[in-house]
Structure formats: structure tokens, C-alpha cells
Amino acid sequence: MPENGHSGHEGRDVRSTVRPYGDTTGDGMVQVSFTLPVPPGPRAEGAAAQLAAKMGLAPALVVHSSGIGAGFTFFVVYGSVRHLVDLDAVQVAERAYPLLSPSQVDAAVRAGLRRKLVVLGACIGTDAHTVGIDAILNVKGFAGEKGLEHHREMAVTNLGAQVAVPALVARARAERADAVLVSQVVTQRDAHLRNTRELAAAFRQAMGEDRPLLVVGGPRFDPAMAAELGVDKVFGRGTTPGEVASYLVHALIPDGAP
Amino acid sequence: MNALALDPVLVGRARELAVRAAQPVVDLARRHTTVSVERAVLRLAGLTGADPVTGSGDGEGTDGEGGATDRVPWVNRVVDVVGEQVGLDRGVALPVWHAICSGAAPDLPALAASVGAGTARFTLPTGADAERARAAARDAVAAGMARIDANRRRREQLVAALGDPPRRPWIYLIVATGDIHEDIPQAQAAARAGADVIAVIRSTGQSLLDFVPEGATRTGYAGTYATGENFRLMRAALDQVSGELGRYVRLTNYASGLCMPEIAVLAGLERLDMMLNDAMYGILFRDINPRRTFVDQRFSRMVHARAGIVINTGEDNYLTTADAVDAAHTVTVSQLLNEALAREAGLADWQLGLGHAFEIDPDLPDSFRLELAHAMLARSLFPDAPLKWMPPTKHMTGDVFRGYLLDGFFNLAGALTGQGILLVGMMTEAVVTPWLSDRDLALRNVRYVLDAAGGLVEDFAPPAGGFIDRRAHTVLTEAVALLQRIAEHPQGLIQAIADGTFGTTRRPPDGGRGLDGVVALDPDACNPALELLEEEVVARA
Numbered sequence: 001m002p003e004n005g006h007s008g009h010e011g012r013d014v015r016s017t018v019r020p021y022g023d024t025t026g027d028g029m030v031q032v033s034f035t036l037p038v039p040p041g042p043r044a045e046g047a048a049a050q051l052a053a054k055m056g057l058a059p060a061l062v063v064h065s066s067g068i069g070a071g072f073t074f075f076v077v078y079g080s081v082r083h084l085v086d087l088d089a090v091q092v093a094e095r096a097y098p099l100l101s102p103s104q105v106d107a108a109v110r111a112g113l114r115r116k117l118v119v120l121g122a123c124i125g126t127d128a129h130t131v132g133i134d135a136i137l138n139v140k141g142f143a144g145e146k147g148l149e150h151h152r153e154m155a156v157t158n159l160g161a162q163v164a165v166p167a168l169v170a171r172a173r174a175e176r177a178d179a180v181l182v183s184q185v186v187t188q189r190d191a192h193l194r195n196t197r198e199l200a201a202a203f204r205q206a207m208g209e210d211r212p213l214l215v216v217g218g219p220r221f222d223p224a225m226a227a228e229l230g231v232d233k234v235f236g237r238g239t240t241p242g243e244v245a246s247y248l249v250h251a252l253i254p255d256g257a258p
Numbered sequence: 259m260n261a262l263a264l265d266p267v268l269v270g271r272a273r274e275l276a277v278r279a280a281q282p283v284v285d286l287a288r289r290h291t292t293v294s295v296e297r298a299v300l301r302l303a304g305l306t307g308a309d310p311v312t313g314s315g316d317g318e319g320t321d322g323e324g325g326a327t328d329r330v331p332w333v334n335r336v337v338d339v340v341g342e343q344v345g346l347d348r349g350v351a352l353p354v355w356h357a358i359c360s361g362a363a364p365d366l367p368a369l370a371a372s373v374g375a376g377t378a379r380f381t382l383p384t385g386a387d388a389e390r391a392r393a394a395a396r397d398a399v400a401a402g403m404a405r406i407d408a409n410r411r412r413r414e415q416l417v418a419a420l421g422d423p424p425r426r427p428w429i430y431l432i433v434a435t436g437d438i439h440e441d442i443p444q445a446q447a448a449a450r451a452g453a454d455v456i457a458v459i460r461s462t463g464q465s466l467l468d469f470v471p472e473g474a475t476r477t478g479y480a481g482t483y484a485t486g487e488n489f490r491l492m493r494a495a496l497d498q499v500s501g502e503l504g505r506y507v508r509l510t511n512y513a514s515g516l517c518m519p520e521i522a523v524l525a526g527l528e529r530l531d532m533m534l535n536d537a538m539y540g541i542l543f544r545d546i547n548p549r550r551t552f553v554d555q556r557f558s559r560m561v562h563a564r565a566g567i568v569i570n571t572g573e574d575n576y577l578t579t580a581d582a583v584d585a586a587h588t589v590t591v592s593q594l595l596n597e598a599l600a601r602e603a604g605l606a607d608w609q610l611g612l613g614h615a616f617e618i619d620p621d622l623p624d625s626f627r628l629e630l631a632h633a634m635l636a637r638s639l640f641p642d643a644p645l646k647w648m649p650p651t652k653h654m655t656g657d658v659f660r661g662y663l664l665d666g667f668f669n670l671a672g673a674l675t676g677q678g679i680l681l682v683g684m685m686t687e688a689v690v691t692p693w694l695s696d697r698d699l700a701l702r703n704v705r706y707v708l709d710a711a712g713g714l715v716e717d718f719a720p721p722a723g724g725f726i727d728r729r730a731h732t733v734l735t736e737a738v739a740l741l742q743r744i745a746e747h748p749q750g751l752i753q754a755i756a757d758g759t760f761g762t763t764r765r766p767p768d769g770g771r772g773l774d775g776v777v778a779l780d781p782d783a784c785n786p787a788l789e790l791l792e793e794e795v796v797a798r799a
Contacts, residue, residue: 033695034695035693035694035695066698068451068694068695068698069447069450069451072694074695074698074699130463130466131462131463131466131479134463134466134544135462135463138543138544138545139542139543139545139763140543140544144651144687144688146578149545149763150763158545160771
């Protein structure tokens, strides 16, 4: 997140308003490319110029256009934007923990735990949809990121679908799991919420304070519900393996961030 | 094409070790069947159709996704019920055609309906009854085999009439909308824009489904379900555009995951032209049981061999998880193992689209020379295989301008080293699923490089003892050392996978998904499809 205007010049440069920089301070130059569903020709170029003007580019120069198939045209447009950037008004949404690369995660576990981080994953209840837990755990991964199995410093077991909560508790105890990841896709009659509360209660009852970190995820969860459900973390739709791995380091390893 | 002068003793040793390492896998495959192999037999005999799930607990579905995966195919019902009633150790064919021959049902669809109704009772025939059932099963399966043969001839006719792509490498493009009716216009547009091969990516997680969805589907996630009907629709659309363009546009899908044998059969029945089919991908990356994978894979490769389908192997995946320089020899090892297993299953060298990829860190000095060395090694080691050259993914960072340059170098390496199939790289890799303009720009990149430098393949002859030659020799030497270690394992490849030899993941023979669908065969087992396919392999050998 360091790219949002917090440059090394901050101390010296007191201006809080900036414009894009082409080759002269304040020229406001930007370059955009886009496709319109219009056949190539003068009308298409006019359409691109109109869009650029509405985007705040003035003057705008359509420097390139080429047809794609019969009905589309691709454009490259250069122009000066009217807009000003107010650096004082920039707000950076910060994650409560840093996003680590796979090697940073492994290094943090190696240095902080001096053993492998033990992770158990499962779908509980009658839920047979393992797509979520597989995306987070399988080497194949999700969104271009490898799953947790790929980490040298993690011992990952994916118990698969329809695992009973007592069996999961027993397995977590036997394997001394550091973290238990549970995926819930089916939401009929709020099954995902009911199952998660049951999970949290079972671990609390069986293991008390020594319970592993409980992490649940699924497309219909609200990430703000963790405390209410009695678990440590809730991940929503689109979560990647790297986010989960970074969270595990943050939550389980003191001074884990590099 | 100028190949490297590889040490023939080292090459011979590499192949011999690969065959030895693969032998336990072949022995295992011969001694077992799987639920998916048995379902493939029924599919060859023409059984299609699916029932809605009723009251089975796990059919609740997720909102908005009902349909494609909520129906149980009849082939699954029949194989499951035969398994429950008489076991699968003799295969599904004997009890099924015994039921038909003894009048329990007039034909296979009617029998499947009685299974659905819960009234079917299967028994294992003996003596003359068994011979009668065996012959009837063979006739039924031979009809499917004849359709696969006819498709192969039809492809040969179309290629003869329309022609192959004008040059190598063939340009391979992916479409993946989730909706077959959206995929079709995109695939046709891609073909018109220059694609020689269209691959339809599958819906996320289809490899872990233990059944093949039925019918045309519109609800895949990040890809479109592989189904017989989707195959048919897309092949017909590409036939239309092939006629219009005057070149035969090939169609690719994925014979991987838990239903490899069935998808291979569907591909043969619907005239697909290439199929992704890797010896170890499902085991390592999807945690599918090793035994299940090897049994399923041998059958699927025999079907591909018969259908004249080119397989594409998945070595590129190793380099996305390991360092592309340190792990270069694992690619060579996997190519040699894939070759050994493919040849045993009857595939000819022209059908081996062995994979490799351009994944070396571009910040490493001499990274392009190293890429050329690895690509030349593959080219020289497998002179008759149409190698599949995969674009950079790992070092595509979101800097689309740098990515475009990197893809240009990837295309150049492909042209210089005579690759057979070039998967077109997108500068927006790791950013978005490709936009229309991304695909267009990517094809312009390929066209520029092939037009400008395609002929360099004639001039490019790295000198003996030079950087490229030495690097190729080093990788081959490392590959032979690794193959030696694998071959020395008592169970060859199977034990090597259990020990974590490939990647960082250990996959024990009894772990992973799908083991409960593996059945040891009885000496009296009957698989009419395998009989027909093995006759073919013997006849060609």
C-alpha cells in the first residue's frame, strides 16, 4: 500500500494537490486504452473522443484505433485531465495485518514457530461443496495463488466434505492443529451460521483456551460476524490463499510479520 | 530444424529409466478397474441421460447454481447399483448385458430406467450365459468404438479438404465464460482472429466431481462444464467456422480429474481434437488418489490413441510452483514419464503434446538463453512430438507493458525452437480474465513475431559446447539422476510420488480423493472396451 501518494518527498514537499505527470509538472497527462462496440472508422474515433472528454480528458488525442472483428474498435487515448488529486484527502484502507508473499509466510513460520504450522481443513455438516476449501488448500490454489499445501512450513490436511464436528475436534486435538479452516457454501435456512456456532461451541467445550485458531469462510458470510459466531476470523467471497496464509501468520506467530 | 546433439547414451539411459519407473504404474493399471472406467464402458455402449437428485441430502445446491451438477447421470446409477449388488471386480459389462440378454430389460436405457426405479436385480452369469453376455456387451461397445473411428476418419477428411494451419507453431487460445452459448461466439471470433486451436476451460472444481454433468450448461464458474452436449455444440460451431476460414480449427478440453475415462470417451464420440491429459497433475495438484489416477489415465489414453486425439501434458504446472531453473529437470523427467506411459497406452509420438513453459524469472541474467536451452532440450529429446509451449504466468505482475514484452520473447523462443503448439500469453495474466482487446493484442504479438522471425528456426543452431548446449546437457544429466532415484524405488513412480519427489507435496498411494472407486480385478473380469482397445494396440505394435 505504499504507492498511494506517500512518497519520500513528503517531508520537503508541502503541496497537498497534485496532477498526473507526463513530462512537465502539472501537465496532467494520462493515457488510457479501451474498446467500444462500434465498427472502426471516423465515427468510432469520434465516439472515443467523446468518451475521453466525459472522462475529463481535455484536450484528448485519440492516438491509435484498430478494429477487432467486425463490430469493435480498440483505442489508445492520451490527454490532460482536469482533475486534481488532494493528497490530504487520500484514505488508505488498511488490512489489520500485512499481506505476505509465500516465502515470507514460510520464513515467518520457520523463525517464529521452529516447527511446521499445522492446519486442518474441512467442510462440515451436510455441505458437500468443497470448492472453497479446495481453492484455499489444494496446491492448485485460486486466483493465481497456490494453496496452503504448497507451503514448506505448513502441514496441511484437507479432510474434505461432510465432516462431523466431533470428528473434526478429535482430529484437531490428535494432530495438535494450530488452525482449523472450515468452508461453508450451503446456506439453506442459515445452515452455515448454525454449523459455525456448533463448531465454535464444540471446540470451546472440548479444548477451552487451548483450542486451535478457528477460521471459517464461504461466499455468504459477513466478515464482521466472527465474534458473534464465536470464531476467530471469517472470510467472505473472493478470499485468496495468500490472504488466509498471511492471517494465520498474523494470528499465530508473535512478531510474525517480516 | 536444428536439434542439439544430445549424448545418445544419456538419452537412451533416460528413456530406459523412464520405462522402468513407469512399469509399476502400468502393472497397477492392468490389475484394477474404477467406477469411471466402468461408466465409460456404458457410455461407449450409448447410455446417456440423468435423473434429478431426490432426497440424497447433498443435493441442496447453492442458490442460483442449480442445474448442471444437481443431476445424477444414469451411468453413475447403474455402476453404483451393480457395485452394491454384485461388486465391480468383474466389471459392469457381464451383469448388465446378462440382465439384458435374459430379458430383464429390452435394452440399456430401459435397464437404466429400472435401476432408477429400484427394480433392477443384477447377477453374475456363468458358463454359456457369461459368453452370451460378453458377446452382447462387445457388440454394444463396438458401436461406440465405430463412432469414434468414424470421427477420426471425418477429422482426417476435413483436414485433407480444408487444410492444417499454414505454419507451426499452432496458435492455441482459451475461452471460458461458464456459458456454452457465450463460449461459442467467442470461440468463433478467436478462430477468425487467427486461433488454430480453441480450448474451453472447465468450471472450477469439475475435476473433483465424480460424475460428468449432462446436457448444455450455462452456469460454470470461471469455466464451462465439460459435457457431451457442450462438446457437440462447440465442435459443430468450429466446423462451421473452419469451412468459412479454409483451415481446420481444432478443439481442446480436459481429460483430467475423477472422470478422465468418461471424458475421453465423450471427446472421441464428439470429435474433439486435443485433450489435456497428464500422468501426475491430478495427484499432485488436486490430491486425487494416485491409484485412481493411474488406472483412469491408462484407459483414457487408450481411447485418445484410438480417436486420433493429441494429448497435452501439464509440465508447465511444475514451474509455477517451483523455480524454473532449479526445477528444469523435473519437467524433463515428467515429459519422459508421460511419454513412456503414453506409448504403452498406444499413443503415437505425433499425439504427444508434451508441455513446458517460459517461467524463468526475467530478472535473472541470461534468462532468455536459459529458456532457449530448456526449449531446445525438449525439442531435441522429442523430435516427433508436437510440443506445447506455455506462456509466462508466474512473473506476470500486473505491469501489463512489461508483460507484453515478456510475451513477445516467449513467442520468439517458441518460433526459434520449433515448438508445435503455442498457448497465447495474455499481458493481463493475473489481472483480469482476458478482455476482447487483450486477446487481440496478444494475437498481434504472436503474428508479428512469427511473421518477422518465424523463419529463424532454420538459422538458429546453437554451437556445440556453447551456453545453450551446455545448459541442455546439465538439465538432461540432472533428469537422468532423478529418474534413477525414481526407478530404484520398489514401487517406482508410485512410491516416488508418496515421498514427495515432485513438488513439495507427498501423495501416498492410499490418500486423496477417489480411492473408494478403485476395484481390484477378478481374473474373469470383462471389459469389452479394453479388449477392443488392446487389440488395436497389439495390431499396431
